Amino acid sequence: MSTAQTSTAQTSTAQTSTAQKSTVAGSATDPVGSEALRARYRSERDKRLREDGNDQYIEPTGRFAHFLGDPYVERFERAPLFDEVTVAVIGGGFAGLVTGARLKQAGVDDIRIIEGGGDVGGVWYWNRYPGAMCDTAAMVYLPLLEETGHMPTQKYVFAPEIFGHARRIATRFGLYDNALFSTGVTSLEWEEVSSRWIIRTDRGDEIRARFVTMGTGPLHRPKLPGIPGIESFGGHCFHTSRWDYAYTGGDASGAPLEHLADKRVGIIGTGATAVQCIPHLARDAQDLYVFQRTPSAIDVRDNHPIDPAESAALEPGWQQEWYTNFATLQTGGFADEDLVKDGWTDLAKRIRDRVMAKLGEPGAQLTPETIQSAFLDSDDEKMNEIRARVDAIVEDPATAEALKPWYRQLCKRPCFHDEYLQAYNAPAAHLVDTDGRGVERIDETGVWANGVHYELDCLIFASGFEVGTDYARRSGFETTGRDGVTLSERWAGGMRSLHGIHVHGFPNAFIVGFAQGGNLVSNITHNLVEAGTTIAAIVAHTIEVGADQVETTEDAEQAWVEMLDNTGGGILGSVFGNLLVECTPGYYNNEGKPLERGERFIAAGGYPGGPVAYFDYIDGWRRSGDFKGLELRTNSSDIMSVTDR
Numbered sequence: 001m002s003t004a005q006t007s008t009a010q011t012s013t014a015q016t017s018t019a020q021k022s023t024v025a026g027s028a029t030d031p032v033g034s035e036a037l038r039a040r041y042r043s044e045r046d047k048r049l050r051e052d053g054n055d056q057y058i059e060p061t062g063r064f065a066h067f068l069g070d071p072y073v074e075r076f077e078r079a080p081l082f083d084e085v086t087v088a089v090i091g092g093g094f095a096g097l098v099t100g101a102r103l104k105q106a107g108v109d110d111i112r113i114i115e116g117g118g119d120v121g122g123v124w125y126w127n128r129y130p131g132a133m134c135d136t137a138a139m140v141y142l143p144l145l146e147e148t149g150h151m152p153t154q155k156y157v158f159a160p161e162i163f164g165h166a167r168r169i170a171t172r173f174g175l176y177d178n179a180l181f182s183t184g185v186t187s188l189e190w191e192e193v194s195s196r197w198i199i200r201t202d203r204g205d206e207i208r209a210r211f212v213t214m215g216t217g218p219l220h221r222p223k224l225p226g227i228p229g230i231e232s233f234g235g236h237c238f239h240t241s242r243w244d245y246a247y248t249g250g251d252a253s254g255a256p257l258e259h260l261a262d263k264r265v266g267i268i269g270t271g272a273t274a275v276q277c278i279p280h281l282a283r284d285a286q287d288l289y290v291f292q293r294t295p296s297a298i299d300v301r302d303n304h305p306i307d308p309a310e311s312a313a314l315e316p317g318w319q320q321e322w323y324t325n326f327a328t329l330q331t332g333g334f335a336d337e338d339l340v341k342d343g344w345t346d347l348a349k350r351i352r353d354r355v356m357a358k359l360g361e362p363g364a365q366l367t368p369e370t371i372q373s374a375f376l377d378s379d380d381e382k383m384n385e386i387r388a389r390v391d392a393i394v395e396d397p398a399t400a401e402a403l404k405p406w407y408r409q410l411c412k413r414p415c416f417h418d419e420y421l422q423a424y425n426a427p428a429a430h431l432v433d434t435d436g437r438g439v440e441r442i443d444e445t446g447v448w449a450n451g452v453h454y455e456l457d458c459l460i461f462a463s464g465f466e467v468g469t470d471y472a473r474r475s476g477f478e479t480t481g482r483d484g485v486t487l488s489e490r491w492a493g494g495m496r497s498l499h500g501i502h503v504h505g506f507p508n509a510f511i512v513g514f515a516q517g518g519n520l521v522s523n524i525t526h527n528l529v530e531a532g533t534t535i536a537a538i539v540a541h542t543i544e545v546g547a548d549q550v551e552t553t554e555d556a557e558q559a560w561v562e563m564l565d566n567t568g569g570g571i572l573g574s575v576f577g578n579l580l581v582e583c584t585p586g587y588y589n590n591e592g593k594p595l596e597r598g599e600r601f602i603a604a605g606g607y608p609g610g611p612v613a614y615f616d617y618i619d620g621w622r623r624s625g626d627f628k629g630l631e632l633r634t635n636s637s638d639i640m641s642v643t644d645r
């Protein structure tokens with residue numbers, strides 16, 4: 001309804017506010033010139049830069065240890081397993097599911113998914129908060145739609161439908177058979193003499209596997225803000241990835257959170273997750289206090305049902321066509337038609353068209369400067385629209401001002417929502433804008449921000465997931481390859497791989513992700529399908545020729561990494577990489593710390609020609625049957641085949 005600082009009646013134990021809400025130097029309705037805009041962006045970023053970077057966050061331990069647990073299934077006991085499988089698939093999210101499906105299609109049947117959750121689904125198993133949905137269009141986000149015969153109900157689908165689709169893939173491809181759920185991997189260890197991986201789990205299992213695939217995801221482990229006093233809060237609290245419906249009432253389909261009707265609820269965080277659940281909390285809580293450090297950029301979603309006539313007209317092979325179309329347009333390419341037509345392609349098309357217009361000017365050349373200036377112009381236009389939308393929707397002017405994002409759209413995860421801004425018009429909703437400083441401290445009865453105490457019954461952490469920490473911490477286990485070298489040691493200076501899939505010293509192990517491959521962050525599952533298809537082709541080939549080990553050569557890995565380092569994702573990658581350093585802090589830019597090669601998440605490491613070029617390249621690579629850059633060996637170390645890149 002209003003910013004809480006300006007409405008002391010709403011702050012039950014509010015004391016004198018020593019801090020004022022941010023003053024606003026310009027707004028969408030009062031456009032500022034691009035230099036003034038950039039100065040505003042810089043000053044907003046500078047307010048948020050912190051020496052401690054990623055270290056400002058803490059792991060859920062002690063009284064918060066249960067945030068890593070599974071509230072959705074009863075713990076059951078079982079005897080440990082000591083057996084062997086052909087392929088162990090670590091992680092039952094879309095990475096594991098598409099890899100498992102492709103392996104089955106390639107004739108590899110002896111597969112076992114090992115998953116910490118009680119079912120498949122990965123992030124869609126864990127994240128069941130009210131309003132959870134995917135803001136990448138379902139026609140391209142949901143993998144294997146043609147293979148499973150499913151058509152999404154809406155352009156953007158809610159979490160229960162996505163979770164259902166994960167289960168559909170598992171059922172369709174027999175991936176439930178032999179799967180181990182509620183089982184956390186504790187270590188992976190390579191045994192050279194037998195060419196087997198030994199997988200140990202928190203159930204005491206010791207499973208041997210000829211091959212392992214690792215799809216543990218970048219948004220896997222919840223993190224908490226290291227706010228002084230966080231441990232002392234005496235009310236109820238939970239992380240959004242473990243929503244406590246027993247406390248709130250309601251369910252994942254969005255039913256009223258009826259137990260909150262007499263509760264004062266606080267939420268820390270205003271990222272993509274908070275944006276989706278805040279409308280539900282504003283609707284159902286007695287009072288909702290949203291503690292904001294940086295507002296998200298909220299673009300239009302415009303969801304609607306999928307037209308059955310349109311889907312009936314799709315020809316076989318349509319999803320691959322949609323993938324390519326989306327990736328092409330989203331990365332500045334040309335296509336006759338925009339099949340997805342959403343906020344991602346809209347921004348990219350604006351940039352592309354501006355680049356083309358600039359190239360039409362006398363003497364213009366395609367340089368990083370041309371692209372950068374087109375990008376900045378398009379982004380200014382888009383962000384002005386986004387800020388104007390806040391004014392158009394949010395009734396209280398001070399609240400509207402505080403909800404305006406002052407950074408470029410791709411500095412943080414862009415959000416798309418048609419109820420979030422409206423939620424602040426609800427009488428129960430109070431925005432506590434901290435002008436970039438964040439929450440000061442937490443005590444037994446509530447939260448301090450801007451020198452004001454907010455008494456709360458319940459505190460919800462929408463504080464995100466570990467991204468910048470090392471692989472072992474994020475995945476929850478260490479992987480030890482040949483000669484006892486761990487993956488953390490191997491990657492101490494940053495990720496090294498061939499195609500983002502193979503790591504020298506880790507034979508028969510495959511990473512299913514996007515980094516150092518397609519790097520298409522707007523549609524992660526496209527990367528996963530490509531990686532899964534590639535891995536299945538390699539495993540089937542290795543089995544077919546009777547090799548015991550398959551591994552990238554050190555030279556091939558080095559050449560791949562050098563190519564990525566030297567070209568920095570090509571002209572587009574270098575423009576975005578340079579600009580990202582100037583962004584307001586977040587996980588996209590390593591919390592505003594300089595992007596050393598060991599700390600890159602998105603800024604660099606992409607294929608020079610971009611995602612579409614990478615997908616073309618990897619398709620040709622696996623179809624050629626040469627498997628360039630891989631060495632196939634027998635146990636006796638006889639090299640059966642090796643092809644240089």
Ligand code: NDP
Binds near residue numbers: 048225269271291463
């Ligand atoms: P994020 O990491 O994006 O957001 C964390 C939030 O916590 C930020 O708003 C951050 O502020 C805030 N915060 C941290 N510390 C403090 C503090 N001390 N005081 C106040 N606020 C604080 O996590 P999310 O869970 O929102 O999203 C994670 C990712 O999950 C997304 O980026 C997206 O990739 C994915 N996702 C995807 C969805 C989809 O539709 N496909 C939906 C939901 C999530 P600040 O910004 O200042 O750092």
